[in-house]
Amino acid sequence: xxxxPFRGYHDIGGRPAGPVACVEKPFDDWQKLSEAIRGAMDAxxxxxxxxxxxxxxxxxxxxLYETLGFYERRAxxxxxxxAEKGVVSLPxxxxxxxxxxxxxxxxxxxxxxxxx
Amino acid sequence: xxxxxxxxxxxxxxxVIEGHHGADYYALMTEALHKLLLEKRLLSQADTDRxxxxxxxxxxxxxxxxxxEAWADxxxxxxxxxxxxxxxxxLGFRIKEAKLVxxxxxxxxxxxxxxxxxxxxxxxxLGQPPWWYISKNYRARSVREPRRVLAEFGLDLPETTExxxxxxxxxMRYMVLPMAPExxxxxxxxxxxxxxxxxxxxxxxx
Numbered sequence: 055x056x057x058x059p060f061r062g063y064h065d066i067g068g069r070p071a072g073p074v075a076c077v078e079k080p081f082d083d084w085q086k087l088s089e090a091i092r093g094a095m096d097a098x099x100x101x102x103x104x105x106x107x108x109x110x111x112x113x114x115x116x117x118l119y120e121t122l123g124f125y126e127r128r129a130x131x132x133x134x135x136x137a138e139k140g141v142v143s144l145p146x147x148x149x150x151x152x153x154x155x156x157x158x159x160x161x162x163x164x165x166x167x168x169x170x
Numbered sequence: 171x172x173x174x175x176x177x178x179x180x181x182x183x184x185x186v187i188e189g190h191h192g193a194d195y196y197a198l199m200t201e202a203l204h205k206l207l208l209e210k211r212l213l214s215q216a217d218t219d220r221x222x223x224x225x226x227x228x229x230x231x232x233x234x235x236x237x238x239e240a241w242a243d244x245x246x247x248x249x250x251x252x253x254x255x256x257x258x259x260x261l262g263f264r265i266k267e268a269k270l271v272x273x274x275x276x277x278x279x280x281x282x283x284x285x286x287x288x289x290x291x292x293x294x295x296l297g298q299p300p301w302w303y304i305s306k307n308y309r310a311r312s313v314r315e316p317r318r319v320l321a322e323f324g325l326d327l328p329e330t331t332e333x334x335x336x337x338x339x340x341x342m343r344y345m346v347l348p349m350a351p352e353x354x355x356x357x358x359x360x361x362x363x364x365x366x367x368x369x370x371x372x373x374x375x376x
Contacts, residue, residue, distance in 0.1 A: 070183065098212070121189035130196065
């Protein structure tokens with residue numbers, strides 16, 4: 055039996071898909087900050103290259119890839135990469151998220167990726 | 171063990187899922203991460219402010235400036251097609267992320283830009299791509315049924331016009347050089363720049 059071709063879940067070119075929503079959306083402040091953290095950490099410390107960010111979101115699993123949009127995938131990959139490199143731990147990031155949310159009367163669900 | 175890379179994990183006939191979940195969650199994560207990095211003195215506020223300014227500066231008019239030059243100067247047009255990055259630098263635009271490849275439309279040929287694997291785009295020249303460009307639906311369908319996608323954008327390409335779709339990658343960013351309107355070579359620079367839209371530079375308009 056022949057092996058199926060190598061194909062990652064990010065390799066979506068040619069797969070069936072729905073209509074293209076020809077709409078514009080603003081570049082949100084949090085998206086700018088997330089991209090800027092990556093850019094600045096790379097410029098200052100050469101520690102988060104674009105290739106590494108891609109490697110992370112191309113391997114963090116299909117379920118997350120399906121549910122997240124572009125900037126959300128990059129933000130998730132950034133946190134994983136910085137944790138991998140020992141810069142900051144995921145439990146520390148999560149704890150800080152919970153503290154900020156609690157001060158606003160909100161709750162964070164790290165499994166569902168929601169703030170309510 | 172089933173590899174996450176194996177084709178049995180990714181059926182190419184399965185429709186892609188256009189998820190846009192988690193914006194609030196990742197906005198909060200970004201805020202938390204920023205605070206932690208500031209506290210650890212790995213970044214200063216000025217570091218991220220500087221990068222944000224660099225992200226916000228590029229826009230469609232920068233790419234349009236290259237097109238405007240090419241419309242008025244045949245020698246520049248040749249250099250732009252030969253080496254996009256070098257020709258951009260001639261006008262003061264440094265393409266930072268990869269090699270810029272400029273593909274020219276002709277009466278017989280139309281070009282369309284996409285990035286099926288990621289969402290690569292000449293950001294250091296044109297700024298952030300439009301939302302639909304980074305959508306999975308555009309990424310998936312732009313290479314399978316590009317004429318139908320173009321029709322959804324209002325561009326009905328004649329069957330006799332050849333259509334080339336350029337799939338960006340880690341080393342190359344593309345921009346379309348649209349055809350000059352009649353007499354555009356004689357127009358003032360500002361008028362030429364104003365005639366160029368982002369859709370033209372991606373190829374979703376002619």
